[in-house]
Amino acid sequence: MVIIPKLIWALKGLQAISCQMHNRVTQLFNIEIPIIQAGMVWTSGWKLASAVSNAGGLGLIGAGSMTSDILKEHIVKCKAATVKPFGVNIPLLYSDIDKQVQIIIDEKVPVVFSSAGNPSTWTKYLKQHGITVVHVVSSSKFAKKAEDAGCDAVVAEGFEAGGHNGREETTTMVLVPLVTGAVNIPVIAAGGIATGKQMLAAMILGAEGVQIGSRFAVANEASCHENFKNAVVNATEGDTFLTLKKLTPVRLIKNNFFNRVQKAENQCASPEALEQLLGKGRARKGIFEGDTEEGELEIGQVSSLIKTTGSAESIITEIWKEFKDTLHTPL
């Protein structure tokens, strides 16, 4: 029995600062660093997406809060701002999905991340037009459906993620091994990831890349309101909660609106009553207009670890440096 003082791990013959990573995710998107910036309503327009792509990750325009005309404008501006690959995230259940898909094809967007809907509806069509398609899932069952539909990869998004979420409440620590065990296509982990250590942990679980939302929501280039960014930076442990489970579960920062929902739910409000309480435009009000008490403040649990803003490039640099430094650190 050899006894050593510590387990040491190290990159073999590699300088920490000047390395790239090549795996199926970096190859699929032709990117340098396997960090994907999540498509976020009212937050990830062309400025954020192009900044992330220019920094070596994959930026996504979040089409969920955009009309088709606005989406087209963002795609055109994104193409002008970067020569690197970028993508569009589309919620498949949206009413003008047909128009959005056509614009994505016409504008030759190289990558689509789809969510909130059936991947079999659009994947084949998008791929016929040479587009790489990734679907966001919250279970291995949906991951298999995405693989069967022809998706090139899946995002396995855990319970701790911000915004809309799955009903089984499987966390990233458990979901990533389940999904990597269920499909052969590459798995991108999401939910609870904002640091290099969390990125490395997710990749040890079997992911080949990470999708990061909350950390990029406070980037200088994010189009959400300063009040929302401040709410994210100021959020502490326990400040987000998965709510509105009778409608579609969504993780929000607790505020006046959240408290009213909780009160209604504690009084057994019907789904219809909750729909009425929710109303229209609640996410826009909170995230884009900055009404931090009456709006929906969609953000992940990991906001409790986010204390600074900065450029998208500085965020990627920080995460990637910590990722590599952790590989060099004795355990």
Place this chain on the structure above:
Amino acid sequence: MVIIPKLIWALKGLQAISCQMHNRVTQLFNIEIPIIQAGMVWTSGWKLASAVSNAGGLGLIGAGSMTSDILKEHIVKCKAATVKPFGVNIPLLYSDIDKQVQIIIDEKVPVVFSSAGNPSTWTKYLKQHGITVVHVVSSSKFAKKAEDAGCDAVVAEGFEAGGHNGREETTTMVLVPLVTGAVNIPVIAAGGIATGKQMLAAMILGAEGVQIGSRFAVANEASCHENFKNAVVNATEGDTFLTLKKLTPVRLIKNNFFNRVQKAENQCASPEALEQLLGKGRARKGIFEGDTEEGELEIGQVSSLIKTTGSAESIITEIWKEFKDTLHTPL
């Protein structure tokens, strides 16, 4: 810019099979492998605890389901079955806690893991008798309280863990960095850990050891009923859920009892009505007597990844091998 085909990591000059690990957790308990077997009601008696300790981890007798006399019997038998360190897990809110503490002191148990209560009540007294004290927490606020109370380490237990759980629902991926950032004492991660990869992921997040429950609940030496073990092995994704939040949140396998609770909660049952529905001895019924439909089946989300039983030693060997193999695997 140096471009390499893959990031490779490796243990420096170390043979994979024949290594031990020395860190603050292994030193604190004087164990070889930083795996602690969680104290589990009706499941972790002297047989399981001694088997885990004999295999190089730290076994815990779960006092939560034991009278003082039974606890004494288990401690005596555990001491006869192993010369290695072991511990007792005591829920601090239990009515006969005074007697249990006295037995632990009289029998010179080296380690106590406390949970479900205020660590300031007993920690000092236990430490005066030379006992190492660790407290289980679900937030960094409680972790700091435990550190202030003089605890030697904390277990940071995430939302995905089985049995009773915190109200903030912070997952292991987020909780471990929060807790390691808040305290100076060693942090042991719990919740969602059943494999060597999950163990390594938790330690990358900052933990210096892991507490594993579900995986050991199906060990040959576990005293729970075969029906319960079968329910754990057969549990698939989404089969556990955190429920009874109006009382004390508890993660259970969905069954008839769970369904009745859900129905009552959907109809806005009062805490009193839920207390009545819960009744007494529900965990014993499910876990020890094997009534898998009417009992409480307390187990973690990670049960969806557990497909085999085996001896405690084989489980530790399997986890520890995967942990070390993963350190050698190119990312």
